[in-house]
Amino acid sequence: MSSEILSVLEYMEKEKGIGRADMIAAIVNAIKTAALKGVNSGQDIKIDINPKNGQLHAWTLLKVVDSVSNPRAEIHIEKAQAIQPGIQLGEILEKEIDPSTLGRIAAQTARQAVMQKLRQFEKDRIYDDFKDMVGNIVTGTVRRKERNDIFVDLGKAEAVLSGKEQVPGEEYQPGDRIRCLLLSIDSTPRGPELMLTRASPKFVRRLFEVEVGEIADGTVKIEAFAREPGYRTKIAVTSTDPKVDPVGACVGARGARVKTIVRELNGEKIDIINYFADPKQMVIEALKPAAPREIILDEKTHRILLKVATEDLAIAIGRKGQNARLTSRLIGWRLDIEEFHAVSTDPRAVAIDTLVKTFGLDATLAERLVAIGINSPAAFEGVGADDLVDAGFSSEEAATIIASVSSAQ
DSSP, X not given: OHHHHHHHHHHIIIIIOOXXXXXXXXXXXXXXXXXXXXXXXXXXXXXXXXXXXXXEEEEEEEEEESSOSOTTTEXXXXXXXXXXXXXXXXXXXXXXXXXXXXXHHXXXXXXXXXXXXXXXXXXXXXXXXXXXXTTSEEEEEXXXXXXXXXXXXXXXXXXXXOGGGSOTTOOOOTTOEEEEEEEEEEEETTEEEEEEESSSHHHHHHHHHHHOHHHHTTSEEEEEEEEETTTEEEEEEEESSTTSOHHHHHHOGGGHHHHHHHHHTTTOEEEEEEOOSSHHXXXXXXXXXXXXXXXXXXXXXXEEEEEEOHHHHHHHHXXXXXXXHHHHHHHTSEEEEEEXXXXXXXXXXXXXXXXXXXXXXXXXXXXXXXHTTOOXXXXXXTOOHHHHHHTTOOHHHHHHHHHHHXXXX
């Protein structure tokens, strides 16, 4: 049995990384428990395994007495002194026994203990190896697909990329290499389960932190982030160093940095913009190249009404409303987009409106004044009531107009 134990200890130590002391403790406890339930019931047993050669020794522990009432736990002093000269009453005699007497059940239990220890160790090792990697990018190989879930071999453990954490349109086959973000470690009855994601905005954020040194060192900061997996991502960035252009740092020389990320995301579009605390400036920046003609903010309901020209409407809204949704998430305001209709610029209408607002005149009188050439406040200079009567106004109308003009000046 010693050779079997030694081979088990060596395998566990080399292949599984389980220390000999831990394995020996597990085997000893298992054998002792099984033995005490079998032929050795009622006895106190001591078991020792040599870590170098795997040799197993066993002893039964007996209390030295002058009158034996329980032969399984006690030994008469004369017999005890014959085995170990000099032993005294009340002391414990360690009487070596043949390990084979522990029974076949004890051996089977030892094997079960080894397997149980191995399973527990692997559970603990998975957690210890990956607990500090949550939130980081890991690389693995697709092992298999079950229903909508993809199982990924990370080398030391297997992880799950669930259907909801996959990017629409991406397909993977067994053997394919895949990069994901380690989203969490979930506790299950079978042990820790590693959960991956490629759909979370955190995955793209981490890609930028890996590719852009200025983000990693804190010079450039991602202030806002919005993503529709597989279609488009918008990020807003700032810089703590006025000499560093945050957008340029993320894009990289000739777009090298952002191209690397786009390739990893299988062509997903990425918009990188400057961040502004003012939502009005932010929405203008986020919707480029569409240019809003009018922006109305409702602070109370946290909504923005955006009016854009007909030719910019499709760009602002985006495919299936995608651009509008992402912009709304990016700035944190509800966004409503509608077509801009220009207000009439008819000079005659403008002149009538000006006279009405400036002098408080009736719109009909203002219209008749514009018709005779008095189309602005300045045009009343040198005009008297007689001039208006000559132009077709009644004396009462002329007096009313002159009085209104005089009171407004």
